[in-house]
Amino acid sequence: MRDGTIAVGVDGSLESLAAADWAAQEALLRNTSLRLVQAWEWKVHPGALAPSNDTQRDWATRLLHEAEERIKSLHPELAVTTELASGTPVAALLAASADAALLVLGSRGLGGIVGFLLGSTGLETLAEATRPVVLVRPGEQGQSEPERSPTSGREVVLGLDLHRPSDDVIAFAFEAADRRQAPLRVAYAWEVPPVHRYASGPGHDTTPRQEDEEREALTEALRPWRSKFPDIDVGEAPVCGRAGHHLVEAAARAGLLVIGRRAQNPGHGTHLGPVAHAVIHHARCPVAVIPHK
Structure with missing residues (x-):
């Protein structure tokens, strides 16, 4: 069942932090809650040594907690929940978007060209999502830009x-x-x-x-x-x-x-x-x- 929650994918990157900042302000504009979503299953390249499931889960839990604390410190009045999802990032994000009013994703700039650069996760999520998706990039110093806030x-x-x-x-x-x-x-x-x-x-x-x-x-x-x-x-x-x-x-x-x-x-x-x-x-x-x- 869909609600008015704003969902945002977080992975510890500057891009996802900028997305979380934007999503938090959008949630305040809509007078709704914010859900931080983290998928702990890594995509491992062929031949690479994969960390254990416990290591992946612990790492994801720590990043999710840090993102939650950051948002709560910036917006203490905002209701924030977290979701540590097993499985691939695409599956977790699509599941989160299906139950939310809006999904927010971070995207990095194209080097010296201002714009977005989506990896395979972002592209696949964007192409298959059935709900609105907002793409947000970090500012020049790796933070969300105040002049681009939803307010x-x-x-x-x-x-x-x-x-x-x-x-x-x-x-x-x-x-x-x-x-x-x-x-x-x-x-x-x-x-x-x-x-x-x-x-x-x-x-x-x-x-x-x-x-x-x-x-x-x-x-x-x-x-x-x-x-x-x-x-x-x-x-x-x-x-x-x-x-x-x-x-x-x-x-x-x-x-x-x-x-x-x-x-x-x-x-x-x-x-x-x-x-x-x-x-x-x-x-x-x-x-x-x-x-x-």
């Missing part, structure tokens, strides 16, 4: 697909902006079919009429949501071009970027699509990935 009031950016709009994705973004008392910027990019580009000639990828039609479609799609959330300052950012590039640019100074992911049948691999791939690797802010049909 900062910085704008929320929604990447909208007008061809297959999802109420779940749109609702998540509006509710996030509402909790933060932050403006919402709705980014939408469309690409002109190649046959139109060839017919128009170089330098004429789109026409004023096409732009007007796309803007009108975006306004109509948002009309019922503006009525439902009248206090939110909603801005529209439609452009002709690549969606992934546009979203990364639109969210350069945002507090949160929200995108959708079409849910696949279990066991269909870790394919996320080009837009999601571009966003989760290069966005500067936390990214919420919302699965939908």
Whole structure:
């Protein structure tokens, strides 16, 4: 049975500590509890000597306790629980996300390039999760960045697909902006079919009429949501071009970027699509990935 708990995967890394910090503040925003999840079964490479089960469990228990103490010291008013799960990290995280409102994962930056770098655990969890997942990276000094906290009031950016709009994705973004008392910027990019580009000639990828039609479609799609959330300052950012590039640019100074992911049948691999791939690797802010049909 699902509840409002925020679940976060912890493994002792700086990335997971940043994720735990973000998740704690999100739990406070939602007036709910936080669950720290640690899986103790290590993935051992062929030929390597595996630590004993007792050693793995003791190590995981210590890391989980340290993370719990850290969060409680920072947020004594927050209800925090822990879960030491046997099995692989992916299985533990997916099980935790199934019972929670939100799963939060840490991700490290791409060296000198600001963005996310997900390992196999993160990619598999993200691709198979049936609940929203938020990716958080650490700051320059290995800590979560205060200006990117959920309570900062910085704008929320929604990447909208007008061809297959999802109420779940749109609702998540509006509710996030509402909790933060932050403006919402709705980014939408469309690409002109190649046959139109060839017919128009170089330098004429789109026409004023096409732009007007796309803007009108975006306004109509948002009309019922503006009525439902009248206090939110909603801005529209439609452009002709690549969606992934546009979203990364639109969210350069945002507090949160929200995108959708079409849910696949279990066991269909870790394919996320080009837009999601571009966003989760290069966005500067936390990214919420919302699965939908």
